[in-house]
Amino acid sequence: MISTVRGMRDILPADMERWQRVETVARQICGCYGYRELRTPLIEREELFVKGTGESTDIVQKEMYAFADKGGERVTLRPEATPGIVRAFVEHGLEQSLSVPKLFTLGPMFRYERPQKGRYRQFHQLNIEVFGVGDASLDAEVIEMACTLVSALGIDETELVISSVGCPVCRPAFSEALLKALGEDLPKLCGDCQRRATSNPLRIFDCKVPADQPIVDGLPHSEDYLCDACRGHFEAVQGYLRAYDQPFQVSHRLVRGLDYYTRTTFEIRSLKLGAQNALLGGGRYDGLVKELGGPDRAGIGFAAGLERLVLALPESDDAVLPDVFVAAIGEANREAAFVLARALRAGGLRTLVDYEARSAKAQMKRANRAGVRHVVIVGDDELARGEVTVKTMATGEQHGVARDRVVDSLLSAL
């Protein structure tokens, strides 16, 4: 048997109900906040992510599905959506054509990682992005919208963590301060941290090695090294969040793995999901549009992991069941049954029929298993009277209905 490729998975009918719930709520909320949907290709030029996501990130260094196509073009399956959306924003001059440059997209991403709970090589994200607005009120609105999405889905036991990673003006000073504070403790840290010290010192805060914690806990905090502009911005964001009565915690240890973030970053975690607990994460990326060849515009957004939202979704039993089963009694009446089924479907009823001329009993069994509310029985006796029998499964009650009245009768019964 040929099976799925590693890290890929089928989303089966039994799961689709939950997926559709997530997607429907997501679209509805995006609409309320003024976002317009767009879709960008799954395949982009490799350089888009090298420049956009960042050369030093794990995503670019080891997780991209990158290859040369038959024309020799270096392309890659998108590992994240933001660079593609920025490209589309610039390429189509959306700044001019959209009254508000708020965009969202929904679709698959690809990262070559070792799969585990909540992490797959093909996974799906909801991305929202806003261009051209640098004000802290937008940061707060984006964060508040993310929280609204999560709670609208009925997901509880979550925490919102926010941070500020500063800007190109103040971040170098903070990195330097970190290394200085580390001083001779650096060799005592784990191997990963030693590497981080040279590549991206902020990442040292990501360390989970217990032995490192006393040292990491003693390091300076990013808040204390923000420039005046960044500090003011971060305080304003928090002010708005308080005005929204939106609980949050400030963490100096929240470091996002993408190079382009500036100032505000945030993450919503589920407390009951296991190791891959980030439901959604995002932040501001004020330099990215320009970096990718566009005008110098601010940017902010987040990505929500649909698999993880589905995983965190509360149980519910609102499965969509068919309405009616049309049972033909006897070979001669099958044609009449199919014709009736067409009429029921034209009336908007979810209608099942049997294709294998089974016994009445077998058809009833199927109808019961399918969960229909009513069975329409088409047999010699009722056809002779110009009727069919309608049986209500829940009560077992049944009665004759004129053939040409069945659709209306069932529509009003449901």
Place this chain on the structure above:
RNA sequence: GUGAGUGUAGCUCAAGGGUAGAGCGCCGGACUGUGGCUCCGGAUGUUGGGGGUUCGAAUCCCCUCACUCACCCCA
């Protein structure tokens, strides 16, 4: 990329060298035109794959693949 655990029927799992099983589900019958409950009957497996040890391997050994969880990283 690293580590650990697990692979047996559609699903959940037994059998730890001697003929591959149960429950659930599925199909049929009891009830020749009526579901659920009950009873009876039936189908289904290259025991993940390959190699080895053995008279004999689901079982022991090696390799490989997949899945799961964790590290890493992130949605």
